[in-house]
Amino acid sequence: MADSAEAVPALKEIFNRERLRHVARETEAVWPDFDQKRFLKLATAGLDDLGIMQRMRQTAASLHDTLPEDFPKALPILKKLAPRIGHGFVAITLSEFVALYGQSHFKQSLDALKFFTRFGSSEFAVRHFLVADFERTIAAMWKWARDEEEHVRRLASEGSRPRLPWSFQLKNLIADPSPTGPILEALKADPSLYVRKSVANHLNDIGKDHPDLLVERVSGWDLSDKHTAWIVRHALRTLIKKGDPRALALIGTTGKAEVTVETFAVEPAKIKLGERIAIKATLGSTSKTAQRLVIDYAVHYAKKNGISRKVFKLKETELQPNATCELAISQTVKDYTTRKHNAGFHRVELMVNGEILAESGFDLRIPE
Structure with missing residues (x-):
């Protein structure tokens, strides 16, 4: 019997041929002049060799080649198409269309990104406008941060993240993150978890380059608000894993842990990949x-060529005087797209309030 992990389709198969046929049918449904056959020929060209983002971009380009050439004429068709696509990531194609072909129609394009983000996030597309005209785009995003719609509020934070995954970095915001300050302030107690996760990730991005600025910013926030406290805890996660005493204090730890490690073990001592x-x-x-x-x-x-250290969350707890705390967790050691394993000894450290208190490890063998 095949391993269940092998049965999971590759992420790029979100844009498989059946999905592209669905896009073609729905586009013709809202615009009868649409040439389904030509679109599918263009959208499936070399499909097997393309990654997910390349497939998304090719789909946008194929729509451009089969819709009215004039951007303002194509836009109403795409707006009718948006609620019919039925898949959040596939709908990102529509905002990608705006990024590729709407640069000379600034106001229309930003309004379109605001509209499309409800169906598939415009977080990647809006970054092109931040590069092309930062001042006008960031001013629009300040307004989005106060919108009634949670998807629009999230776009204000997610789209302006300095180090957004799967997209290019915003070098100016890495150097100076202050322009996004009004966005983060507006969203620091947002009722939507969807938005709060983005704000926490945005702040965590800032902390990677400006830890002092991150601590200073969140130190002035009202942590008695449960939504704000949630954001701060998750925003500080990188600093907490590094044992930063200011970050640990902000989430209520009591400084250096007064504990003894009675046992610490990693079992079994030898394993095979998987x-x-x-x-x-x-x-x-x-x-x-x-x-x-x-x-x-x-x-x-x-x-x-060396060692790569990764910190994992184990537990947060309140330990009473003279009490003991039992901890246990298991982890499958397998390859991921972002992490390939090599044979050899893997040291494992136990950290309490950022301090390494014990070590163990395991030997990993890679089957031929």
Whole structure:
């Protein structure tokens, strides 16, 4: 029987031939002059060799070649098409169309991105406008941050992230993130979890280049608000994993942990790729008062040219005086698109409030 992981379709298959035929049918339904046959020929050209973002861009280009050439005439057709696509990532094609062909129609294009983001996020497309005309685009995004629609509010934060995954970096905002300050301030207590996740990720991006600025910004926020507190906790995650004492203090930890590590083990000691390891630990309090603890573990992955260390969340807990805390977690060691494993010893560290208190590890074998 095949491994279930092998049965999962590649992400790029979101834009498979059947999906493209669906786009073609729905486009003809809203614009009867649409040439389905020509669109499909263009959209499926070399499809098997294209990644997901390349397929999305090719779909947008194929729509451009089969819709009215004039951008303002094509836009109403795409707006009718948007609610009929039925898949959030596929609908990103529409905002990509705007990014590729709407640069000379600034106001119409930004209005279109605001509209399309409800069906498939315009976060990638709006970055092209930030590069082309930063001042006008960021001013529009300040307004979006106060919109009634959560998808539009999220676009204000997500689209202006300095280091948005799957997109190009905004070098000017990496150097100076202050222009997005009004967006983050407007959204710091947003009722929508969808928006709050974006704000936290945006702040985490800032913290990678300006940790002092991140701590200074969130230190002035009202952490008694549950939504704001959620954002701050997740925004500080990179600094927390590094053991930054200011970040740890902001989430309520009690400084250096007063604990003993009674046990710490990684089992089994030897595994093959695709097998699981179990990480177990027991902590004992040596404090006379309760302690707020952030407990993580770090794996040192063997690489061909050195070591790559990755920190994982284990638990946050309040440990009472003289009490013990049992910890256990398991993890499958397998290859991902973003991480390929190599044979060798992998050190595992136990971290409490950012301090390494114990070490263990496992040997990994890669089957031929």
